[in-house]
Amino acid sequence: MDVASMLVARDIVGGYGSVQILNGVSLKVARGQIVALLGGNGTGKSTLLKALSGLIKPWSGSIEFDGERIDGLRPDRIVRRGLVQVTQGKEAYPAMTVEENLLLGAHVKPERAVRARGLERAYGYFPILKERRRQQTGTLSGGQLQMLCIARGLMSEPKMMLLDEPSAALAPQVVLDIFRAISRICREGMTLLVVEQNVRMALLLAEYGYVIKDGVIHIEGAAEQMINDDAVRLSYLGGTVAGRDRKVAP
Amino acid sequence: MNYFIDLVIVGLSLGMIYGLVAIGISLIYSGLDVVHFAHGEIYMLGAYIGLMIYNTFHLPLPLVLVGSMVLTGLVGVAIERVFYRRILRGGGGYTVSGMAMVICGFGMSIVLQNVAFLIWGPRAMPFPVTYGMPVELGTITLPAAYVWIVVAALLLMAALHLFLKKTRLGLAVRAVAGNKEIAYLMGINVPLTISVIFGVACALGAAAGVLVGPINYVQVLMGLGILIKAFAAAVIGGFGSLPGAVLGGLLVGVVESLGAGYLSGSYKDIYAFIMMIIVLMVRPAGLFGVLAKVKA
Numbered sequence: 001m002d003v004a005s006m007l008v009a010r011d012i013v014g015g016y017g018s019v020q021i022l023n024g025v026s027l028k029v030a031r032g033q034i035v036a037l038l039g040g041n042g043t044g045k046s047t048l049l050k051a052l053s054g055l056i057k058p059w060s061g062s063i064e065f066d067g068e069r070i071d072g073l074r075p076d077r078i079v080r081r082g083l084v085q086v087t088q089g090k091e092a093y094p095a096m097t098v099e100e101n102l103l104l105g106a107h108v109k110p111e112r113a114v115r116a117r118g119l120e121r122a123y124g125y126f127p128i129l130k131e132r133r134r135q136q137t138g139t140l141s142g143g144q145l146q147m148l149c150i151a152r153g154l155m156s157e158p159k160m161m162l163l164d165e166p167s168a169a170l171a172p173q174v175v176l177d178i179f180r181a182i183s184r185i186c187r188e189g190m191t192l193l194v195v196e197q198n199v200r201m202a203l204l205l206a207e208y209g210y211v212i213k214d215g216v217i218h219i220e221g222a223a224e225q226m227i228n229d230d231a232v233r234l235s236y237l238g239g240t241v242a243g244r245d246r247k248v249a250p
Numbered sequence: 251m252n253y254f255i256d257l258v259i260v261g262l263s264l265g266m267i268y269g270l271v272a273i274g275i276s277l278i279y280s281g282l283d284v285v286h287f288a289h290g291e292i293y294m295l296g297a298y299i300g301l302m303i304y305n306t307f308h309l310p311l312p313l314v315l316v317g318s319m320v321l322t323g324l325v326g327v328a329i330e331r332v333f334y335r336r337i338l339r340g341g342g343g344y345t346v347s348g349m350a351m352v353i354c355g356f357g358m359s360i361v362l363q364n365v366a367f368l369i370w371g372p373r374a375m376p377f378p379v380t381y382g383m384p385v386e387l388g389t390i391t392l393p394a395a396y397v398w399i400v401v402a403a404l405l406l407m408a409a410l411h412l413f414l415k416k417t418r419l420g421l422a423v424r425a426v427a428g429n430k431e432i433a434y435l436m437g438i439n440v441p442l443t444i445s446v447i448f449g450v451a452c453a454l455g456a457a458a459g460v461l462v463g464p465i466n467y468v469q470v471l472m473g474l475g476i477l478i479k480a481f482a483a484a485v486i487g488g489f490g491s492l493p494g495a496v497l498g499g500l501l502v503g504v505v506e507s508l509g510a511g512y513l514s515g516s517y518k519d520i521y522a523f524i525m526m527i528i529v530l531m532v533r534p535a536g537l538f539g540v541l542a543k544v545k546a
Contacts, residue, residue, distance in 0.1 A: 055431060079437030087435060093428045096421075103418075104425050107438035110418060156437055 005066070006031045006160050006191040007052070007083070008084035012061035012071075014051050021047045023215040024061070034182070034192045036206035036223065038199050044215040049162055052193075053085035054078040066159060082159035087144070088168055089145030092152070094138035098129055101137050101148055105155030113155070122151035125181055150181065160191040167198045179205050192198045203227045224230050255390055258504055263396035265503020266403035270458035271480035272487070272495035273410070274451035280427040280490040281447035284334070288354030289455055290363035290473030296322040296456020297468045298370055301377055310378050315402065315460045319453035327445045329358065332449075335441075355467025359473070366470045377463035395465045406457055407496060408503040410450070414492075423447055427490075447512070476518070479506075482526045488536030497537060501525065 007029040015021040018208040021044050029035045041047045052063060054075035063071040065083050073081075082083045084105075094102050102122055106115045123130035132140065140148060146166055147180050166182065168173040175198065183205055186192055196202035203209055203223040211219040212227075219226070271293055278286045300318035303309065309317070360421050381394040414420040425433040428441045434440050458476070459468075466472070483502045487494025501524040509521035529536065 053435060055434060074439075075434035076437045076439045079435070084437075085435045087432055091429070091432050093425060093432070096424065096426070100421060100424075104421055104436050104438075107418065107422055109424075152436075 001085060004030055005064075006066060007193065008051065008064040010062045010063075010064075012048065012051055012058045012063065014056055014058040014061075015047065016056065020059075021215050022058070025212065025215065026061075027210050027215055027217060027220070028128055029191060029193050030208070031191055032186070032189065034186050034194060034225045035201040036209040037193060037195045037212060038197070038202060038209060039212040040197065043212050045212055046164065047215075048212065049085060049195055052162055053083065059216070076108075079156060079158075082156075083162070084153045084156055084160070085162040086149050086153035086164060086166070088164050088166075089142055089147075090168075092137045092140075092145050092148050092174065094136065095199065096137055096240040097134055098137055098148060099133040102129070102133075102152055102155055105152035108156050114242075115155075118155040118157065122154055123129055125154070125185065126151050127173050143178065144172055146174075146178055147181070150178070150185075154185070158190075161185075162195070163192060163194045165197060167196060167201060175201060200227065252390060253511065254508075257507045259396050261390055261504035261507030262500060263503070264507060265483075265500035266400050267458045267462050267499070268476070268479050268483045268502050269496040269499025270403055270406065270454045270461075270493060271476055272483040272499045273407070273492055274377070274455045275480055275484050275490055276367045276487075276490050276495040277427075277447055277451040279484075281423065281446055281451075282330075282334075284351040285355065286451070287352065287477065288329075288358035288362060289357045289451070290474075290475075290477030291366075292322060292326060292452045292455040292471035293459040293476050294468075294470065295325060295362060296365060296452075297377070297459030297463045297472065298366060299325075299456065299466050300460035300463060301375060301486040304377070311381075311460075311464075312402075314379075315457055318456045318460045320369075322456030322459075323449040323453035327449040330445060330448040333358065335444075359477075363470055363473070370470070372470065374467035374469035377466075377468055379464045381464060399461045399465075402457070402461055406454060410492070411456070413450075418445065419443075423450075479522055482537075486526050486529045486536055488538035491536070491538035494536055494538030 005028045007065055010026050012022050012025040012202045013020065025044070025048055027035070027037070034101070037045060037048070047056070051058045051071075054070070054077070058071050061071070062069060065078070065081060068081070070078050070081060070083065096104070099119070102119060103115060106118050109115060109118065127153055128144055129148060132144070137145070137148065150163070150166065163182065166178050170178065179201060182192065182194065194202055194206060203226050206223045209221060209226045210217050271289060274292070275289050278284065278289070296318050299321050300314050303317045304314045327399035334351065334354065337350055353362065383394060383397050384391045385394050385397045387393075414424055422433065422438045422443050423446060425436060425438055426440055426447065430440050433443070433529055479502055481500065484495050485498070486501055487496070487498030505521050505525050506518055510518035
């Protein structure tokens with residue numbers, strides 16, 4: 001057993017119906033670290049996330065979380081173990097109020113004190129959510145929705161969070177705010193796996209990176225090295241963002 | 251004028267009954283993504299179970315009501331667990347329902363009718379409870395039954411509202427109705443929550459059956475008419491919307507009662523449907539409905 005790792009996935013094979021998407025993915029996330037999982041559209045990122053959070057059952061391979069096997073468990077059981085997937089901002093419940101959405105995140109914590117503490121913590125990270133707590137979630141901006149989803153993930157006081165493209169469809173300034181919050185959450189003791197298409201931002205945030213392509217891990221390495229890696233390899237990562245950044249960098 | 255008010259009161263109490271059944275249909279639709287065509291039989295079963303409780307224990311009506319709601323709710327949970335869930339699992343769970351579930355609902359309705367027929371026989375049975383003396387409100391005197399039906403239904407609806415808005419389980423129910431995958435990621439036990447939704451919906455149907463019992467006979471085929479009326483109510487209000495189901499129920503009840511009083515009693519069953527057609531022509535999503543599925 002590997003005590004330094006919070007999450008260890010070995011040779012995950014899986015997909016939907018009879019369509020195989022993951023062709024043997026292995027990755028590790030060390031305790032207290034941010035790890036980036038990079039890849040373009042249709043490379044298997046989301047499918048891997050679903051396998052980790054239990055929404056689909058891997059066909060073969062194993063997933064170990066905090067020293068225990070979790071593959072094949074129902075998603076709500078995995079949440080109770082302390083592994084929470086943070087959805088994209090658009091997947092908040094639009095017809096509920098902001099505070100209801102947050103309390104939903106604390107579903108596995110029925111104790112009143114824990115729920116109140118969670119709300120306080122969430123509002124501490126994202127004060128704007130406190131101002132809007134009685135509003136319908138559908139009225140929030142894209143960035144606020146993403147903040148809400150991260151805060152909602154924190155509500156169950158997990159050991160580790162899986163973030164599904166926290167920068168998707170957001171303005172650069174907002175992305176910066178979100179990534180600052182993520183890095184603060186990590187400094188305060190959280191382990192995170194961040195799935196991203198925004199390669200450069202993600203590698204600046206993370207300590208270690210994986211690139212997934214065609215359902216297998218293609219490249220992995222320390223984030224600093226990957227940023228400075230040659231342009232050909234970075235172009236794997238889906239394109240223009242990485243390419244443009246290369247030209248600007250000295 | 252008094253005649254008009256009488257008709258409206260009768261219509262409102264009838265509408266409350268339709269509303270209770272329609273809420274159940276709407277709850278099941280938004281939670282399970284299926285239209286439950288056996289819900290009229292749940293209402294019938296609720297009335298019989300209430301009658302059995304009354305005949306065996308001679309409890310006061312409010313206790314009979316609660317007892318029947320609990321038992322019928324449990325029967326509903328059993329039906330969902332044993333039959334519906336198995337059928338839907340083959341199709342990928344409750345989100346991919348399609349035709350099989352509709353047919354299954356009709357089948358369940360016939361099965362429940364025949365089960366009731368075997369247990370209680372073909373004869374209509376009286377529900378020997380009286381609601382008590384007429385209630386006087388100002389200048390008008392109302393039969394107690396209608397007043398108590400409205401009061402009881404309102405209390406049940408308020409309880410449902412508080413449950414959905416104020417409790418942890420209620421929030422989970424709304425989350426499952428909105429999106430099952432996200433609900434799972436919140437740590438909600440989705441299969442259990444679906445059973446809760448089905449049980450609550452059946453309990454409300456049973457309440458409608460018990461409330462109607464004393465002013466009507468309890469009989470095996472009583473579920474047919476109510477299903478169609480409640481269905482019309484749910485469509486008028488906007489399928490899946492709970493306030494819509496109540497409002498739709500009240501509209502159907504009042505229109506039906508006024509139509510029967512002023513036009514002709516022998517056509518009373520068509521007024522609801524004429525109204526449903528008109529509402530659908532003007533607002534295809536129903537009064538409170540949304541065409542895009544944004545719920546919870």
